[in-house]
Amino acid sequence: MDFLTILNNINDFVWGPPLLALLVGTGIFLTIRLGLLQVIKLPRALKLIFTAENEGSGDINSFGALCTALAATVGTGNIVGVSTAIAGGGPGALFWMWVAAFFGMATKYAEGVLAIKYRTTDQNGEVSGGPMYYIERGMGKKFKPLAIFFAVSGVLVALLGVGTFPQVNAISQSIQSTVGVDPRITGIVIAVCVGLVIFGGIQSISKVSEKVVPFMAVIYIIFSVAILIFSADQIIPALGLVFKGAFTPSAAIGGFGGAMVAKAIQMGIARGVFSNESGLGSAPIAAAAAKTKWAAEQGLISMTGTFIDTIIICTLTGLSIIVTGAWHGGAKGAVITQQAFATILPTIGPLLLTICLTLFAFTTILGWCYYGERCLEYVAGVKAIQPYRVVFVVMVALGAYLKLEAIWILADIFNGLMALPNLIALLALSGVIVAETKAYMAYVANK
Template identity: 50%
Template sequence: FSIGIGIGIGIGIGIGIGIGIGIGIGNMVQANSIANALNANFSIPEWVTGVVLVLLVGAVLLGGIDRISSVAGKLVPFMAVAYIAAATLVLLINITEIPAAFGLIFTHAFTPSAATGGFAGAAVWAAIRFGVARGVFSNEAGLGSAPIAHAAASTKGPVSQGLVAMLGTFIDTIIVCSFTALAIIASGAWTSGETGAALTSHAFDLALPGVGGYIIAVALTIFAFTTILGWSYYCERSLQYLFGVKIIMPFRAVWPLAALVGATLKLGFVWLLADTLNALMALPNLVALALLSPIVFKITKEFFDSRGKSENNPF
């Protein structure tokens, strides 16, 4: 009985942390990034961006999960292809600097001090700390958030959907983020002292004067906007588990308002909040993953064994 109570309390605390994280990294941080990018490139006041986000997010949420998936499904693939195409153009313009960029990355990943410019004074521990934090923020690997959405998918089995989830992480971090990092280093923008979205905008603007910054502003706005929508679903499901369906409509009314708060906060505080909340969510989830790993290995082996024995591809 006491074990059951302990598990129940643990689940409740975990869901509560997830909701807090959703508001922090899934809403406020995204709104802050949008507001900063639009202010830097279009001189739009942060509070104006916040108000517009409240209206747009609220309009989509009132339509439920079907409208969320419909909006995200149309915006994300188009913007991802457009962003990679623009990043490829930036790299082609700076193609002679790419070998040096790779050299810089690997050299300073394993030396006791970082390079000059925007990273001056940073040590290896800081590089690892920020690298892991930004990587987790990018792909949510290990946080336990994305499985909430994957669990709602129509699939032939958990392994099949898991492979789809892994593909998303690969595209997001290994491809998109690598293109971004190379564009920043190869263009020389990394020595400018800029941070966040402004750094990427500066890199693209150096290679594509007059349009590069606008490309980043639009791309970041779409990516961050759909992230706000996705995290709204994660939090909604968590609240529904705790309080039932009656909580859904009040949540959908309150969630958009957090975007207004996030859009007007200082960038440094927002990222500190995001990193702290990420850690709070990752720690209990990683423990659960370790405990569940025997089951994962078992069903994964059965999945691939069945593929070898059957003429039909179950994936």
Template identity: 40%
Template structure:
């Protein structure tokens, strides 16, 4: 296990430090420029569509999902342990400045996520029985017809099945098990059995059951967590400005807290921001397009702007709340990490320690355990759906039931296995998913640009935009 962990960590180092940095930042910049900052121009429209479609009782009896159900399913995938454990790990390893780089990744990632949702809508498939399927495998085939496209699509389908259907669910159940054991004294394997049984019940119900649960679960879990975080920040309001300043200061001077040379420290901070940013908001990874493909909307642009809201909520709201709570309580004033590393602090217990500063040890641990239960369980449901779509693409509908049974076993196994190895394996497969997805996004940029709404551009800019698109 130790040898395997070292090997996977070495692969992840090359992927996250080099390939992903260039791919994700480059892709986000590319789409930001080509869409004329769609994440700025159309974010308001995205929120209007989000609140206009808000409902705890979505479309029943119809194929696909409502636009809100699709967003709730996507947000359920995005808002998970990455927003609590992942953000804490990024701060612990890369310093508070890693959050700044997560913001940068998310800002450009909003344009990337817009492109993913638009392409998922353009290439989605409606089968004879009314079932709607869509996702990167379909727009990868559109981008690269022939044998190369088949290979890339199959590579992506295998990677996402391993990353989300198996390894990713292990990460989620692992976090639930560890925090529940610490907070309530329940054995992690016992929690794993309960989570596996609940997940199995939802898996059997198919897409509609997942949509009905996520549309109710996502708003509740977000509000619950944000209220708790707001209470911490109000109690430490005098330290909040310092916490914000630390994020910006250590983004460019990470060696002051990480140690070593400036170059190595800045590389670590950016790397952590990219790696944990990808795991948190999933923009460019190719996971959330599966949900957005199922949305019943008038035109692809409509779901594209809604998809951007998912990245915004994930990073600039939920993840930022975690970061401010952790930095305010642990890195400012007499915080245990204000003067450097402290024994006993890990990415798993950082948030619990931070919330315990106000709520007390027992209640703080219980709050994080319940929050992670909501976050991680909803992520398991969404990731299973995304993996199922790819299993059906690879092996047909008959293989889906077999996959579901194996996935339930992995959910249970995750609660019992080593945290570090599970996280590293998940990171590796997540990283591998990005490569074929990014290639297709670059190749189909003209298709995306052709669906961008130009109504809020100046007339001359809009005409120029249309000419560029036609060319």
């Protein structure tokens, strides 16, 4: 049995029906307890992105916290993750990404609430928060082993999973296929650029994210919409494939080998979580740093991250791949999305995608460096921060050397390990989430 087979077996176990049911089930449970908040309060949440009061303790403003979280989520999951999901599970996988995102919005809201509610300050005077803190401070000291398990998993995800290898690999492969630069050179350049930013801490990461994230998202959305406009006659048939493929097996077409419904569900939910990270427990680490007096206010702002990431950006990617037929060409990873862009914009399309992918993945690396840093600080204290940053830069440089299959499987495994303790905490503290929500809504009503 080779290494890849062993990894696949571990991944199938971690991402088996129990975890997928727990992810979606937690979102459904919170949706019910919060009275469909992700629909009813979405307009207010979107407005708060730009109008939050930014009063209270914290290291960065609410918009900066959202951009830092989006920096970590809007990445290769939106380009490579979507294409991988559709290539493996058929167009129906996109439907299950929507399902995961819809209920994931309630989960992301809950994470944001608890992040502010139970945050603290480290020995350097910087805000620390996230699942490890709301597990220990909310559920009680006896659950500290669960908090440590989350933090250790978070460090592993940052160093060996989402934070480094998939991002660097996606950038280097995309640049190589577009302009022919050796992936090893790309990896070193990325590592140097990452190092220049991360040694400035959350303030530096936030400033870069606030500038890059909105810019790259708008550019990507504009060109994705352009593809759909040029292929307007294929949008309805594409949506038909999405809904049909979600509930019936997908037939083999071209280089696409067909897929069962179970595969569409697994690929859709797993890649959806990889993309928007709802339930994973990463985003509340950034949310905890926001300047706000109201936990629920930051919860609403955090919730928009999943909406922007999956409902908007992943949908545009998925539909672009389906309407152009790129999904059944037999290609892998970012090349599928490149082919979709090249169909409509043969000269500039692949180059634009490479630029977007590079910016997406680069900011994801920055965001995940911060997540891993906060997790390690919880376990080992502030003395471990600087050595961690050095190791992180080295891991980024190594990211261009690993094969795509092994990278994605490792990322999925660590994601699953990270999600489990976080989901347990969200269910255990759902009463606190509801109470904080009611208090904030009463404050808003009386303003």
